[in-house]
Amino acid sequence: MNRPILALTCGEPAGIGPEISLRAAWELRHEVRCILLGDAALLAQSAYEIDAQMRVAAISIQAWRNSGLPHFPTDCLTVIDCPVAEPVRPGVLDARNGRAVLQTLDLAVQGALSGAFAAIVTAPLQKSTINDAGVAFTGHTEYLAEVTHTPQVVMMLAGGQSPHLRVALATTHLALKDVPAAITADSLARTLDILHADLRSKFGIARPRILVTGLNPHAGENGYLGREEIEVISPALEAARARGIDARGPYPADTLFQPKYLEDADCVLAMYHDQGLPVLKFASFGHGINITLGLPLIRTSVDHGTALDLAAAGLGHADHGSMLVAVRAAADMARRQKRA
Template identity: 80%
Template structure:
């Protein structure tokens, strides 16, 4: 695959080229991907990855004026992206094996769904795409197709040989409400042992570097929660703050990072604290994300930090029940925000 021509590189700084994987075809992914990409076509150059025939059918059902132009995977690999006009969306065809029925999962299409993600990663690593935006997948479909799969985040880390990534969600009425996680999908009983000096140090380094390099924040300020109620109450409610979190923060400060904490999680999410912060690092999934999702559900963005590529995603699932009802039921607000966030990050990174 050839490098991007200079004219396309210049365009990408003004109108970034984003790969949008349409996710589980039986869910709402195809609809929200098309609607958001079409709405933002003047801001970004969106390249949809999915079954071209089904995407064309979906686009026509949404709005007959939506124009798609499809290319084969082989053509993309041989010659790169064609220069389609702004009033057409590019589609890289990743054909499914069986007819798509909205709301009905089919494991025979699982490998085709995963292929779209592989192509997006391949294209991003070779600089054909400035970023990847992912619609939701159905993990069970891919596993039922015979491919072990735990989620986008873990798969992207494996495909890019990234030893550690960090999940961060952003959104809400506060413009800088970003919540990153020290641990992700762990049973609560396993969280304390997973929070170590080394793992927490790496997490802070990743957050600091990506806020600087992918968001353009020169000196990120990161607020950190404690693990225990009242941040441990000076050891009376747990010693993780004293033994692990505080030494980690002290070491991060010595490396020049602007970090503060540990704060009790039940009082940290207030305007007086957030207005001076670029990110909050929470210790576990249900400590930080309920606050953000209450403030932003349907408009939030999931961002994977630490990858050599930019990846954002929606903050919801496949919504098979909505897909079964037909077109027009799904809210594409989160996809709009995911695309805009990816474009913002791409511009910040390209300006370095």
């Protein structure tokens, strides 16, 4: 486990995913063995154009299933070949390649659940391409929960340059009008249980301190701006504390993200996507990561999208900093769980 084996899905082939995956896997090859899942021909060509010294060796899905991973030397990246249906044009989406992208994710999950991979790291994909291919898809987080039969997961982003800044979400990709109904005492209880457990097991924090935002401006201002804090959030936090979880709040979100509060916290739980994530992305965009908690496997990802415009401009324009952080974080979690 000093050099854990990670599955690295290369994401949307027309985006920057293949490039940042190759660059991160190559740079960290002496620390981590990244098994890339994507179109082998595309990755081999990109690797040669990025660095002529970068060696790539491909194996078929069937060969991997039958015989496992071959023992290539450290200076050779392994690719499990998931061929695209149509030639890739950088920056140009093609729905006919959507199922090949989804296949990489399915294989990574299968490998992680079987023990072949210690964790999975995902490059950004394009939701619309998968939906246009005829598969209902709302995002990595929701899909991973579905295929692993996990009733609830928690999305958390962490700042790469400020490791103490972690922001988890009580709800994920929902329209704003649907958020209040989705925040219930039961859902908050499950979210806090997952946060507490995974901060302990995956991050090695003995007694996690979780600060929780309110839903409404000024945390409802004693009911004048909404009663969710009084009727749902505060009782859920009181119940969590009775279970031994150090959950504090609810706090007004507009003033919570200050150093004097955050220095006393291991994680902030925000009520919805655009309440907590803009703060974290402002502080660490390009060096932050996305982590899915509650799964029966370790999954990290970058904090950005497919950047089709950068891909269209050619290799060398994308920053792989977030992918480096995501790979290192997944490897650290895998080592920690192995020791436990």
